[in-house]
């Protein structure tokens with residue numbers, strides 16, 4: 533397991549993670565399917581597509597897309613997450629495999645028609661060099677014309693960099709998982725463009741309340757123009773679209789005031 537994950541208790545509770553993060557999963561999977569149909573490789577448009585899910589977490593996209601006929605490979609550095617995805621795939625008889633892997637060394641060979649890296653996982657790449665080598669590794673696993681779709685937080689206002697807090701909750705049966713995403717302003721490094729953020733789960737279950745703290749993790753601020761420059765620098769991808777929501781009709785603009793930029797890259801070489 534990566535050093536950054538060793539202290540992160542939230543990754544040891546995949547079932548709570550799966551519940552806390554399940555919102556919007558249908559829309560996100562619809563977006564991937566529509567993107568592939570519109571912009572993906574010709575061969576994948578009418579058949580079961582092959583997907584690589586990077587930082588798959590508890591497998592919410594993997595399971596849903598597999599249910600819709602995709603063949604999915606998930607990688608995640610956290611063993612409990614990988615075990616959970618494997619168990620879910622087995623019990624639901626879905627074509628999903630999962631293994632330990634991470635952004636810098638994917639540890640899988642393709643070809644895949646598409647790869648996804650969702651919910652800010654891309655921001656664990658802290659340097660330009662690591663972003664470059666990650667993009668090169670993803671391109672190596674994709675079929676010609678394959679898509680790489682990723683999303684990451686961008687500040688709506690520059691004076692909120694490093695100090696945003698987001699909160700949401702999801703309920704199933706008698707379990708509610710309240711998720712807090714917290715950025716720590718005291719940790720901002722303006723030269724490295726990094727800061728620490730943290731996930732905290734407040735789990736309400738059967739009358740009990742418990743708090744599971746994710747621990748501080750250093751993540752990177754990536755701005756839209758530098759992302760484009762880094763992608764161009766690989767010579768392997770073209771940015772075919774950036775979106776403010778998981779909706780191909782909603783481009784990423786200043787007016788969208790979105791907190792996440794969703795990018796669709798197409799392998800060109």
Ligand SMILES: C[S@@+](CC[C@H](N)C(=O)[O-])C[C@H]1O[C@@H](n2cnc3c(N)ncnc32)[C@H](O)[C@@H]1O
Pocket residue numbers: 534537543553586587588589590591592607608609610613633634635636649650651652653656
């Ligand atoms: C916010 S979750 C997103 C999970 C999933 N993509 C989703 O949308 O539900 C971040 C995931 O990234 C994984 N992760 C952390 N560091 C990583 C790394 N260096 N490479 C790949 N995944 C990483 C964590 O284990 C966790 O499952």
